Amino acid sequence: MTLEVDVSGLEREVGGEIGFKVAGPAPEEAGSGGQRWGPVKVEGRAIWTGSTVLVLGRASATAELTCSRCLDDYTLPVLAEFSQEYRLADSGSGPAQPDPQGTGRDRRDTGRTATRRSGGPTPGDPASPEDAATDEEPLPFSGDTIDLAGPVWESLLLELPMKPVCDERCPGLCPVCGAKHGETTCGCRVETADPRLMSLKTLLETKERGD
Ligand SMILES: [Zn+2]
Numbered sequence: 001m002t003l004e005v006d007v008s009g010l011e012r013e014v015g016g017e018i019g020f021k022v023a024g025p026a027p028e029e030a031g032s033g034g035q036r037w038g039p040v041k042v043e044g045r046a047i048w049t050g051s052t053v054l055v056l057g058r059a060s061a062t063a064e065l066t067c068s069r070c071l072d073d074y075t076l077p078v079l080a081e082f083s084q085e086y087r088l089a090d091s092g093s094g095p096a097q098p099d100p101q102g103t104g105r106d107r108r109d110t111g112r113t114a115t116r117r118s119g120g121p122t123p124g125d126p127a128s129p130e131d132a133a134t135d136e137e138p139l140p141f142s143g144d145t146i147d148l149a150g151p152v153w154e155s156l157l158l159e160l161p162m163k164p165v166c167d168e169r170c171p172g173l174c175p176v177c178g179a180k181h182g183e184t185t186c187g188c189r190v191e192t193a194d195p196r197l198m199s200l201k202t203l204l205e206t207k208e209r210g211d
């Protein structure tokens, strides 16, 4: 199976709607951030708006990530909702028309999901800058098949944590010997880097010397 929706049963009149469930393997580009993905399932609705097909979907998959603290691999279930418009590309008359007018209307109603743009760019963020623009223009489709791969993987990648952590309580690795804290008690003394504590320590040591 692939992430393609057969819309041959979709009535081409305003309000025509079909539900779908599709599944498929992760495309290669989905792992560009270093994570590995299991198969993805997508379900949702395709709605004929008059000039486009609006797809509202929910994708679920599991990503295998590496914990940023202890460096263990762990599996994270990822859920993402997306909405994407598709425009029928006229067969025979070249590529889809860019639609100079009017796609700005009807935007409020979809409860658009891609709102995680706060926080600004982060070094090493696997999300590419292009996804700021892609969900604005309808994607072309032809025949009776709509390919969901683009919006599905974009939305899933947006749900990945910037700093993956296997568990909120993950104690990480000992900075001295590299042992995993919580599994072993290595007994290393970890020097604190907090300057306030350092000056307190100096004070105590001075007192011990009896000045
Ligand atoms: Zn961890």
Ligand SMILES: [Zn+2]
Binding pocket: 174, 175, 176, 177, 178, 179, 186, 187, 188
């Ligand atoms: Zn240690």
